[in-house]
Amino acid sequence: KKKKNKKQNPNQKKTIKNKKKKKKKKKKKKTKNIKKKKQKKKKKKKKKKKKKKKKKKKKKKKKKKKKKKKKKKKKKKKKKKKTKKKKKKITKKNKK
Known part of the structure; x- marks a missing residue:
């Protein structure tokens, strides 16, 4: 990472630091999502209605x-x- 910073402009270094902070926040959100998924599993499954198949009419050839x-x-x-x-x-x- 240090090598990358040397190549970049000094103004760009600030943006990289900001990105690191954002990543930490995302990790916290992930744990919350896992809890939500567990709750969803407890819910009863809805019964699926069977669809009636429509009969296809044969077309007469002219x-x-x-x-x-x-x-x-x-x-x-x-x-x-x-x-x-x-x-x-x-x-x-x-x-001639």
């Missing part, structure tokens, strides 16, 4: 109707008119 598939009509494609592209003349520079 039959699924099959959907008829619609046939898609094929669209006729329009033919595009081809346009002639003008060929570029290859110069000597481009060949």
Whole structure:
């Protein structure tokens, strides 16, 4: 504990001392709690009421109707008119 105090700030030492005092008080409280527990044991146990189980109703399964598939009509494609592209003349520079 002394080693820890050396590392901490002087202001923090005060808080550590306060914590020690609090711990002592807690010990006294524990003894009181033990006495209370003994008293509780002397009390008569209450009878538990039995719960009635509810019967579960079975759910009927619904039959699924099959959907008829619609046939898609094929669209006729329009033919595009081809346009002639003008060929570029290859110069000597481009060949290189």
